[in-house]
Amino acid sequence: xxxxxxxxxxxxxxxxxxxxxxxxxxxxxxxxxxxxxxxxxxxxxxxxxxxxxxxxxxxxxxxxxxxxxxxxxxxxxxxxxxxxxxxxxxxxxxxxxxxxxxxxxxxxxxxxxxxxxxxxxxx
Amino acid sequence: xxxxxxxxxxxxxxxxxxxxxxxxxxxxxxxxxxxxxxxxxxxxxxxxxxxxxxxxxxxxxxxxxxxxxxxxxxxxxxxxxxxxxxxxxxxxxxxxxxxxxxxxxxxxxxxxxx
Numbered sequence: 001x002x003x004x005x006x007x008x009x010x011x012x013x014x015x016x017x018x019x020x021x022x023x024x025x026x027x028x029x030x031x032x033x034x035x036x037x038x039x040x041x042x043x044x045x046x047x048x049x050x051x052x053x054x055x056x057x058x059x060x061x062x063x064x065x066x067x068x069x070x071x072x073x074x075x076x077x078x079x080x081x082x083x084x085x086x087x088x089x090x091x092x093x094x095x096x097x098x099x100x101x102x103x104x105x106x107x108x109x110x111x112x113x114x115x116x117x118x119x120x121x122x123x
Numbered sequence: 124x125x126x127x128x129x130x131x132x133x134x135x136x137x138x139x140x141x142x143x144x145x146x147x148x149x150x151x152x153x154x155x156x157x158x159x160x161x162x163x164x165x166x167x168x169x170x171x172x173x174x175x176x177x178x179x180x181x182x183x184x185x186x187x188x189x190x191x192x193x194x195x196x197x198x199x200x201x202x203x204x205x206x207x208x209x210x211x212x213x214x215x216x217x218x219x220x221x222x223x224x225x226x227x228x229x230x231x232x233x234x235x236x237x
Contacts, residue, residue, distance in 0.1 A: 050223075111175055
């Protein structure tokens, strides 16, 4: 069974750094794009970016490029989302999300979701 | 940039009745190379992550009840719940994956029981 297990809720102050994780199992981690989706309180879904753990290639939404860093550690099948300096507007639930391969081609809909990590940034 | 517009924002339907959600893309998501529409639908129940219901505009995922169906092509798409059940109360999102980055979601449609 494919599983994406995310790290627990975080409460941080503005200006602090944070790295949340998504530990995967049940599939070949290095062969699928995996990324992050933001959901601000009471709002819709925003695709942030993805990483291909096989070679660490990343693709970011222009809205999030330079604001966060997506990384992966293929030795422990885990993807990460990192902030250097949090803002109150980063308060949201962040979902880890896998993108499928079909017939050897990569597609960018999401076939498996993590349960989400709630991040609260408040002074 | 692709903009995905869903309508209505919310919808109240009686149990057993039909619910129809619309999704319009600012550009075509149809690929003539494989004759497919790069459009997916997700269901998000309260307090849960989204769940993939339909890919390629009309292909139901394994285990999704057949009362859910997707249709449309090019820029205009629909998600239909043929006979609304209590467990279908959720927010539904469409997503285009024709271009990445980024892929874009619609704003969501909340389905409730009348």
